[in-house]
Amino acid sequence: MSELLSMNHVSPDQLTIDTPEQVSIRFPVAGLGSRFLALLADSVVQAVAYAVLILIFVLIATSAPKTSGDELSHAGEKWLIAGIILFHFLMYWGYFTLFETFWNGQTPGKRLFKIRVIQQSGRQITFFEAMTRNLIRVIDMFPGVYLTGVITMLCNRQHQRLGDLAAGTLVIHERPSDEPLWSGTAARTITAAAFEPPTPELFLQPTDNLTLPADAVARLTAEDLAVIDRFFSRILDMELDTRAQIAARLAAQMTQKMCLPLAPDTKPERLLEAIARQMRSHGR
Numbered sequence: 014m015s016e017l018l019s020m021n022h023v024s025p026d027q028l029t030i031d032t033p034e035q036v037s038i039r040f041p042v043a044g045l046g047s048r049f050l051a052l053l054a055d056s057v058v059q060a061v062a063y064a065v066l067i068l069i070f071v072l073i074a075t076s077a078p079k080t081s082g083d084e085l086s087h088a089g090e091k092w093l094i095a096g097i098i099l100f101h102f103l104m105y106w107g108y109f110t111l112f113e114t115f116w117n118g119q120t121p122g123k124r125l126f127k128i129r130v131i132q133q134s135g136r137q138i139t140f141f142e143a144m145t146r147n148l149i150r151v152i153d154m155f156p157g158v159y160l161t162g163v164i165t166m167l168c169n170r171q172h173q174r175l176g177d178l179a180a181g182t183l184v185i186h187e188r189p190s191d192e193p194l195w196s197g198t199a200a201r202t203i204t205a206a207a208f209e210p211p212t213p214e215l216f217l218q219p220t221d222n223l224t225l226p227a228d229a230v231a232r233l234t235a236e237d238l239a240v241i242d243r244f245f246s247r248i249l250d251m252e253l254d255t256r257a258q259i260a261a262r263l264a265a266q267m268t269q270k271m272c273l274p275l276a277p278d279t280k281p282e283r284l285l286e287a288i289a290r291q292m293r294s295h296g297r
Contacts, residue, residue: 040135042171043128043184045163052159054122059104066100106147113143127187130177136250138182146176187252223287229271230291237267238292241285260285 070093112120118130118138130138130146153162153174162174171183244263248256264281267288268274275284 040131040183040185043186044172045166047126047128047186048166048172048184051120051122051126051128054125055108055120056122058121059108062104066097070097106144106150109147109150110140110143113138113147114140118143123184128184129187130182130184133181133183138180142180142182145180146182149176149179152176223283225271225273225287225291227291227295229273230288230295232271233267233288233292237270238289241267241289244285245289257281 109120113123113130116124119128123129130143132138132142150162153159153165153176155161159174162176165174165178166172169178171177173183177183241263244259251259260281264275264279264284267285
């Protein structure tokens, strides 16, 4: 699928992405302070994990049966060192990579301070982006205390360290989540006989099914249906407030083309679903 989003930078602390529906989505970019605090929290989590690991190894070593053979003891030391190296690798690279992949761009520290990693297009990052940005973390840390990463962040408008630049990612602040746009229960309908001219009686009214007048839907084109389909194909990648904003804009555009007034309490996504369903049922 071709790229559906274009990116426009409007300020050093904000990323704006323009969608095909002519809606600008603004992401407040996370700065050095919030990212440092998130990293500090993650370091505490890792330190606790290391402490638990050391305690487990001590308990195993003290409770293991003593042997007189030096060869067996030497082999046990090798396995112990290998286990420590593996655990360090998983904690150092796997911790950030796996959390950011399966927690929608967040680690425990990022979730605590309400920031997350996204692609530059605004989409959720994948395992590849998470792995890339965190494998380069060792370069960002050079020569110590993330000096290379800090200098890089101060030298670009979106506060991206080398790992972000390589993976095409950036870190943003979360916005307050809205309530879900629909609960899957009550729907709404439009009942009217004519639209010349539209009258307030044509507002959506609560009922069990959402039905639109055929002559109103006939005013829409195949391009309108394609725009609605693109919206529904991407709703799982959107934040709730962004999703609500785009749905409301689309609903307003469609009702204007259909010459159909829209009641203030109408759920935009229900209306868009009804439009798409009826256009397909009539071979549109």
